[in-house]
Amino acid sequence: MTLATDVTHCDDLMKALEGFRGYATPVLERWGSCLAARLGAGCRLLVAGNGGSAAQAQHLTAELVGRYRDDRPPFSALALHADTSSTTAIANDYGVQEIFARQVCAHGRAGDVLMLLSTSGASANLLVAAEEAHRLGLSVWALTGPATNPLEGTADDRVCVDAATSATVQELHLVAVHMLCESFDRAVERAGRLEEAGR
16 A cells, blocks of 8 residues: 555545534534433443444444443443354354344334444345334434435434445444444433432
């Protein structure tokens, strides 16, 4: 890889980030507030993705079950790919397209949120999971690459990263995960202050 390629990659990232802040911030603020209310009421977040998106999904759930910055109670969040025995058994017995949908059916309840990450927005196993989530009454949020794509079309809400390469999309998905965590933590803190004031 040449220095020129490195610089081009950084330039592409900076260009994509400029627009991203404008269109993604209001959605991620809304998601953080909604998620804090739902998880605070006993619902859970299910997250799924393939490859690098699976890593981003697990990063998000780790921040919610553990913590992002400051200490706070843990919240229920599951990265569906992380149960390797279940995913491989489902893939073997039912086909790869069912690996997330079957887990959504097992773990998802009305009021929960299913968040799906995909750079292409065209992964069959995520589309089938979205259908199953809708059937069960879950909300479906999509974090994808550029619109228009099948996943953003089936989701209840979405952030479609406008970037030229999958690498840049994934980098901005990580930014989105951290922005969502910040919004979530602020909403949890606000709810805690209101609860204290009401006592």
